Amino acid sequence: MVQLRKMSPKRKILLASSLVLATAGIAGYFVYQGQSQSQQTQLSNQVDSLTVREAVDKSKKTNLVLAGEVAANNSSKIKIDSTKGEIKEVFVKNGDTVTAGQPLFRYSTAQELTAQSAQYDAQIKSNAIAAAQSTASLKWESYQRKLAEVNGLKDKYNKSNDESLLEQIKTAEEALAQSLIDAKNSDNEVKNAQIEAEKAQVTADTENERTKYDTVHADTAGTITSLNEDLPKQSKAKKDEETFIEILDKSKTLVKGNVTEFDREKLALGQKVEVVDRKDPKKKWTGTVTQVGSLTNEASASGGNKQGQQENPNQSKYPYRVELDQADNMPLIGSHTYVNVLDSSVEPGKLALKSSYTFSKNGKTYVWKIKDKKIVMQEVKTQKKGQDLLEITEGLSMEDMIATPKAGMKEGMEVGQNVKA
Template identity: 25%
Template sequence: METAKRIGVDNEHVRTPRKKKWMILGIFILLFMAVLSIIVVVEVKKSNAKPLVFISPIEKNFTKTKTVSGRVVQSHTETIYINATKGSIQEIFVKEGETVTPGQKLFSYEGSTVAADQGQAEANKKLAETSVTQLKEQITSLEQDIREAESTTTPDITDTPDTTNTTDAVDTANQATKAITIQSLQAELNSAKAELRASELKVEKYTLEAEKLKAELETLTVSSLTAGVITNLNQNVGQGFQAKDNQQLAIMQIASNNPFQIEGKLTEAEKAKITPGQSITVTSKVVANKKWKGKISEVSDNPTYKTPANKGKDPQQEPIPSYTFKASLDSQKGLYPGYTTTLDVVVQSKELLAVPETSIKGFGKSTYVYVLKKGKLHEQKVETGQKQGKWVAILKGLKKEDKLGEDPSWIIRLGTKMNLN
């Protein structure tokens, strides 16, 4: 008897969990039915409260983007190096952070020997020019003397039997004297012309020498080639500093004032989709709720390689290639060099038919809309694509001239006659 009681108690213990499970399942079923009833009531009220509005699909631009990261950089940075062959530093004209313009002096070398040589060449040039002027005056005077000597004639003497022989002798003597005078003047003229040519050659020589030294002297003052801001001014370089031969030592950098760029690196898969000219939307964690527009300006075809982090564990693993890209910005307000950014690159842009999300019914691949055909309501299966805001792209199933319900109720009866008015 005790055994029978014990068996009954055990059976009761087994039935109790089963009863609890059935009770819980029943409660869930009741809740589901209640929620379903509420939905039905809401949909009925909704369908009764407002008429079904019919709309046509619209054409809308849908884009696909690829997200990559980058960093804001100056569009160009010029590095200025010290030239050891020009001597020691004489003076630095700019300061760190100063804005400079093209042609503005940056610093100068001493170059005292070059300045002295240039001064001597200028002096020699002036002496040669003075000599040329004097010789030209002398040549003009000699040419005048020769013309006067050639035009001189012997005075007329009345011929008589007693003077005829005397006149012939005088004429012969005068002609000889005249020829000697002209010959002497001509020799002096030739000598002056030779000296003039030599002096003119000296003028040319000293002119070229002075210009060469002047140009060399001008190179002792280094000027900016671009507009920008002075950065990384070498604090170890000052007046009297002399760089060592063959030493490449930077004295400063000039960061261009041109609009900033964004630089970053792409993987192989990203490079296959990203090309110059694609539009971008840029955001930065540093500046909240702000976006910038621009485009990809350059994508390198030459990869750089990075050694994998687990190379030690897997020696056979190949280095990872990456490709540098650059992007330009329409506006840079609020961005500064060094900021990290996120770029949404538009890799595809396409015009597609679109409908409001509220028009789509069903789930997954079994999606449909309610369309009006010959005045009656029909269920039309559609293939949906990308969602953009409240709009959903329609890949298949609809035409531009179709009429469909904008926000239909779930309990619409198919085949119902509808009036668009």
């Protein structure tokens, strides 16, 4: 038989203290739990308060959340090409609205002098036509005089039969023949002058057409949101690096991003979504899916989303695009957002609540609306949406305050009052 060792008085004291502390701890835990449950029960029995908008947010069922970036319908960033020369003239200013193809600015180049010289040459050649025509006219007038002279001499001879006139007639006919040659040569000179003038004008038009390359035109319609007026005076390095003019087409505001191959089937063209500002979740907009790519996004595949690629480098991504509905305060271009793809049974922007926020009485549907910090019964018109959602069509607005229905609530109760009181 094993003999038990006797416990020393010091060990007895330590053991007794440990038992006392353990008992106190357990008792304290149950007391705390009882108090906590009592507090939770008390809070759950109080009249609460929340805005309809908050209740709508709590009622939403989100099927998918995507990251996106706000973009303009179109954009264009134009830099200065130092190889073309210095900027001679700028035709627009910051804030101007421009159309596609509208001139923005013009370079000063040697082509201007070439085109001007070609136009001068064309003008000289054109003037040569008039000179040749004038000469030809004189030649033909001379021919007509000589022809009249020959005819006059022949008439005299026919009337008088004077043999001495025959020599004069011969000399006059030789002069007439030469005059005809001169007149015809003058006509050829006119034709040559016309040909030279046409060639010179074609050259002038060609050189003038080349000057159009000295003028930079807008490649998209939109608003000039940035014009760096000092950049033309800066160094070549700065000109090559910085943007001179930026144009944004804000006729539509878009949200662009990528969706994985696994979530792609949850998006559909024409689907309504909710867009939330990533920095300020209170800022929300509605929009419509206008693009779901059928080909993988090359930018993503090549590392456009480095974080995503690190998480799953083998996951294919497809571009999506959402067109936002017009609102008073549209998001800033370039800001980041979340795109909530909601349960399709409720259209984003509609006032839809879980049925638990409503109650029925005498065949009518009500909510507890808060006025002056007291609850009153507010009748609402509803349409059933989905399994547990009701769209409120009349009786409430997003800015109203409501309370969650609890057993025992009565009109006139104040926010925070214990329902069981």
